[in-house]
Amino acid sequence: MNLHRLTETLRDYAAFGPGVAISLILSLLACGYASCTLKITRAHGWALLMSLGVVLSATITPSREALLFGAQGSGTCDLSRIALAPLQDLSHLNDTSLNILLFVPLGFAIALCPRSRAKYIVLAGAFVLPASIELIQLLVPPLGRECQSADVIDNLTGLVVGLAAGVVARLLAGMLDRLLP
Numbered sequence: 208m209n210l211h212r213l214t215e216t217l218r219d220y221a222a223f224g225p226g227v228a229i230s231l232i233l234s235l236l237a238c239g240y241a242s243c244t245l246k247i248t249r250a251h252g253w254a255l256l257m258s259l260g261v262v263l264s265a266t267i268t269p270s271r272e273a274l275l276f277g278a279q280g281s282g283t284c285d286l287s288r289i290a291l292a293p294l295q296d297l298s299h300l301n302d303t304s305l306n307i308l309l310f311v312p313l314g315f316a317i318a319l320c321p322r323s324r325a326k327y328i329v330l331a332g333a334f335v336l337p338a339s340i341e342l343i344q345l346l347v348p349p350l351g352r353e354c355q356s357a358d359v360i361d362n363l364t365g366l367v368v369g370l371a372a373g374v375v376a377r378l379l380a381g382m383l384d385r386l387l388p
Contacts, residue, residue, distance in 0.1 A: 213300055215370075221275075222268030230260020245320050245329070255320075255329075258312035265309055266340045273351025284345050284354035292361055306361035307368065310337070315370020319377060337362035 217223060232254035241252030272278035296303040310333075317333055320326040337359040345354035 212238040213305075214304070216302075219271050220265065220268060224262050226264025226268045227261055230257055230264055231256055246323060247320055251316065251319060254312070255316040258316050262309055262336070262340075263314060267343050267350065269349070270351035273349060277349075278351040280344060280350060280352050280354070282345065282346040282348050284341065284356065286356045288355075288357035289360065289365060292357070302356070303361055306358050307365040310362045310365030311369035311372070314371075315373040315376070316369075318370045318373020330382050334363070337366070355366055360371040 234253050237256055238249045238253035241247070241256055242249045245252065245255070247255075270278065292303045292307070297313070301347070313333055317326065317330055320329070340362070341354045341359055344350060344352035
């Protein structure tokens with residue numbers, strides 16, 4: 208997918224931009240609560256909430272066709288792929304790679320949280336989120352979205368990649384702290 212195709216894809220989701228704008232405002236308002244609850248900085252709390260807001264804006268806002276023409280989702284779920292995406296699908300921007308990339312920041316932000324009961328609750332919620340999103344897309348046809356098992360797998364892949372990157376970043380930061388006076 209080239210830049211033109213990416214622009215066209217984002218245009219298909221007319222409510223994505225407004226959803227991100229609302230997410231920005233809500234994450235700024237709620238980052239203090241998140242930072243207190245998770246014992247993280249306000250900036251980290253904002254990043255965590257904003258990444259969640261982007262995920263929700265990209266996945267549960269109505270499609271352009273639903274907004275303009277009243278298009279409905281099919282009310283069925285495509286279960287044709289229940290395995291990891293083929294590597295060739297990851298070599299360029301497409302629906303698969305974008306679904307993976309969408310969840311990387313969320314996983315990264317969660318991984319950087321200190322160990323606590325609250326972190327594990329957030330982590331559990333993050334693992335349930337992809338299936339919940341697809342269930343919403345299935346059960347709310349006016350969104351004009353399609354439920355796909357491949358999206359769940361791709362979103363979980365992105366979450367795990369983000370978690371792994373966050374763990375590596377934490378380990379490297381810890382090593383640097385020990386090495387530098």
